Amino acid sequence: GENVEQHPSTLSVQEGDSAVIKCTYSDSASNYFPWYKQELGKRPQLIIDIRSNVGEKKDQRIAVTLNKTAKHFSLHITETQPEDSAVYFCAARHPGYALNFGKGTSLLVTP
Amino acid sequence: DGGITQSPKYLFRKEGQNVTLSCEQNLNHDAMYWYRQDPGQGLRLIYYSQIVNDFQKGDIAEGYSVSREKKESFPLTVTSAQKNPTAFYLCASSTSGQSTEAFFGQGTRLTVV
Numbered sequence: 694g695e696n697v698e699q700h701p702s703t704l705s706v707q708e709g710d711s712a713v714i715k716c717t718y719s720d721s722a723s724n725y726f727p728w729y730k731q732e733l734g735k736r737p738q739l740i741i742d743i744r745s746n747v748g749e750k751k752d753q754r755i756a757v758t759l760n761k762t763a764k765h766f767s768l769h770i771t772e773t774q775p776e777d778s779a780v781y782f783c784a785a786r787h788p789g790y791a792l793n794f795g796k797g798t799s800l801l802v803t804p
Numbered sequence: 805d806g807g808i809t810q811s812p813k814y815l816f817r818k819e820g821q822n823v824t825l826s827c828e829q830n831l832n833h834d835a836m837y838w839y840r841q842d843p844g845q846g847l848r849l850i851y852y853s854q855i856v857n858d859f860q861k862g863d864i865a866e867g868y869s870v871s872r873e874k875k876e877s878f879p880l881t882v883t884s885a886q887k888n889p890t891a892f893y894l895c896a897s898s899t900s901g902q903s904t905e906a907f908f909g910q911g912t913r914l915t916v917v
Contacts, residue, residue: 694863702844727905736894736908737847782846789854791837791862792896792906796846 695720697785699795706773706802714798716783717765723785726759726766727792731780740781741768773802807831810895810909817889817916825880825912827895833907834900836878840864841892841911850893853878854900882914889916 696719706712718726727742743750743757743766750757754773759766770777780799784792808829817823827836835854839847849862853872867886872878878897882889892913896906 699846725904736910738908739905742905784847791835791849791852793849794839794847796844 695723695785695787695790695793697783697793697795699783699798701798702796703799704801706800708773708775708802708804710773712768712770712773712777712800712802714768714781714783714800715765716767716785716795717763718785718793719764720785720787721761721764723787725786725792726757727784727786728755728757728768729782729784729794731782731797733779737782770800773800775802775804778802808895808897808907808909810893810912812912813910815912815914817914819916820884822881822883823889823914825882825893825895825914827878827880827909828876829878829897829907829909830876831897831907832875833897834875835898836872837896837898837906838862838868838870838878838880839894839896841894847894850880889914 698717724745729737730740731737754771756769780797782797783795786792811826837852838850848864851870853859869881894911895909898904898906
């Protein structure tokens, strides 16, 4: 089955700096790669996703890049703000199967 | 609020008892999923269902059972065979397309004492 590795497990940045979270996946047939944000005590919510026919996608301060050859994808958050503090999960989906998640990155943005 | 509801939010049970967690969605989604969340472990897949009356085991199905008799409902039973049932359980749903967002319920925190 699909195996998703996520790094780092914790990340601390100063407000205004950039944050980068990286994930690798094992199944070359996986074609959908979402990123979820989970605030303390709340449900995970989708912040951005990318499909295998696209190399990069951007939404305001958030961007995701995908390298299919290397089987890795990354989340980039620019101009970080304290409200960006949360746990972030990457995931990958093989067609017809459920999402497989990484173990999460706890991001702390300090003022 | 996302159209997927889990109940109850908190659940306490004695060791050795079976317990059923509820998950209902009104999004007309074909697919539904159960994940378990433990600190530092991410979200691990227990069971998923792509269509009514059909479901598949995930990575950690042992000690759990599910049913999918209605499109809207995907209850999860935590049996006494589950060795470490205390956890946060998340239900999700999505359309049946290959590249579609999964929407999560608010979760049920189960504590077995």
